[in-house]
Amino acid sequence: MATLAWLAMLSLFAGPTVAAEFPSIELETTSSDTLDGVLRAALNAPELERAAEGGDAKGWQPFVEAERHRLEELIRGQGYLHARVEMPDAADDAGTSDKVTLKPVTGPIFRVGMVEVDGLQDVATDTVRDDVSRQMMEAVGKPARGDLLATLEDEVLWRLRTASYPFVRVTERELLPIPGRALATVRIVVEPGASARFGAVAYSGLVGLRQDELGRLQPFRQGDPYNPDVLERFREALLGHPSVKAVRLRLPEAVDADGQLQLRAEIEEDQLRAEDVAGNYRTGLVAAVSAIAALAIRQVSVASLRPGRSRWPLWFEVVPVLLLTAAFYLIAQRMLLLAFPG
Template identity: 25%
Template structure:
């Protein structure tokens, strides 16, 4: 009997040990509920985001005691989070309610939001009048009566330092701030202590690195003059301008650590040169244009002064071309380049065949970071066959135009816009076979619909007009056309507008195009793009707004790569003519516009 009792006790102990081991292996599962935060959406979100109880739901503690310890750690975090939003009286407590699994209940009593009562700005030695710069309250942001939020206090401090750095105090920095909480009045008093440092003017510039590029080229890009009032904005703009040249791999522009006794502060420019040569290739394909391959070769520092030579070649079913362009920077004046170009181009379209030689030169002047103007002259000798009739042309053009580009990326823009306007007269008095005047204007706009820029609404419009000669008298390759992957998707290449008896495009003297698409990066590197395009070509000098546009709609796929998105678009015409194909497919690199 005694042996049986001992055996029973041993079995029970073994069972308890096994149960404890099983619980230790699986942990102590639970769920979480927050009470008292329904009326404080921002605090509720911050509490949940900072909660280990929430983030570690799939990693439960080994026991109930472990859960309580986790909750206790969370309560301290919740109080810190609440204070950062101005809830200085906030209280949190936790309890475990029975259930399967148990429920960890966090009960919050946020209390009132404290307000800013007073803001003081003092120097580090506590003399409030020591900062002799106007500090506009609007830029500082923090105002008496505003919620006592920690983020706003830090933002205001950064704004004060920034204002000083923009107004002759490049070495300004924040000292130790003090915050006084009045729990009776439910207010917060903030005192900022700022070390403005000495006032300074731009001094000598030292350029290091990128020794194969003339240092004067970098110096000419800097947007300030020796002796001007020091301004951090000009330093930042100088960095952007040097980066935009494409000559340098890395760019560093910074003030030195000390102001000289003469009140001048040196500027240090540290550069790393990009590899001067690059080569690349691409492919494209569409149902209307067939397959094509292109290649390029670039030299970014041809003669040591950042001269750029580009050579491009393309072979496809509709085009064979070899073109080159030499860009000479700072010609005659800074921010003005001279571009020499030329090419051999053969086109084989349904409307015409052409072979031509082109040469030209133009000046391109950068007015600002986003605006540039250009003007020049071109000479073309062409032989064009249309309706089995071959005609030779000599055209001398005087193109002039401007570009406004506020977009953030060349191949995959997500914000900003691009406007390009060009006017080119071709005059018999200069040696042209025929006189006429061509004008085109194009604009595209990009709007990100979310903070991550995964959803972008893009739209575009284009208008063109040729005056001085009828459509039939214009060289076929100078007429206006629409239709294809670069204009109105869903229609064959150049197939929108007047057609001859055989269904081939004639082209026109006026053009109107519109389009919109929603670029949605769905997951990872993949996205979809629903789109709609419309356009028309007219035999008149001005678009006839009473004539219906040819519309098309479609869906595209995007695969995003470091060099730009790979594009695949499928489009169908919405109001097709009898001669139009039922659909079109396009493959290429980069967005449609």
């Protein structure tokens, strides 16, 4: 059988004496190119090199044995639940002092035959339990991989959190082969914790903003069932406020005596920058100077009016007033923001 060879170039790290006694590692191929690629990428060469650098070249067997067990767990995580990695003894012909061959024996790939979620008896409604069960049944027939187990955990946690159980956690998870068949039972044990409702929101970090102003952005009322989607909408609404730079919403560690979550919203306001102040002052001053110049021209030119005409055109009367109004507004706004940041 062909081999995938990784030659331990330890002479670069630990000198020629150690390199001569610490063997190279050869990993035999399997029937799956995908699995072979995973194993090649996972072979922990740096760790073995560090073991050689430790100077105990004659004691390489424990390090390689640990690597063998790690590769076994990796293969089982790909759905080969009965997989093993064989390594001959150093005294055998296949295990000389300068080369060791690791032989993966995968066996059949297992698929999900059943999903069990324990701990749902404490969930208040049948609707939530049925929803979780339907979602879990979608995994039946898929390879019993470790990433599938992680995905199922996330699905269970998310569905219970959206059902007002914010403190749910997984206490146990396992893949159990079904005897005599290449099928496995996925078993997940959860602890739902207490059902929760929204409580009051306490704000911190406010400088120029008012609590009642931010409270109008809340998409829930006190006493509504907790839902993380609603909480995320609240965070996005706060971030959408023009004076808010950053938001962090904190949940308490437990519900209070009324079954409510007393939330805390930490607000960082968007402070006025010095360059913004200077720029707006310049704009205001330009507007003020322009208005004064227009008024001066008007006053100096009054004597030039034709007989029988007592006033300038309406647009020439209005423009200086608008320029002065804009100037006073910009300057007053910047002064207020400097006096009351945020």
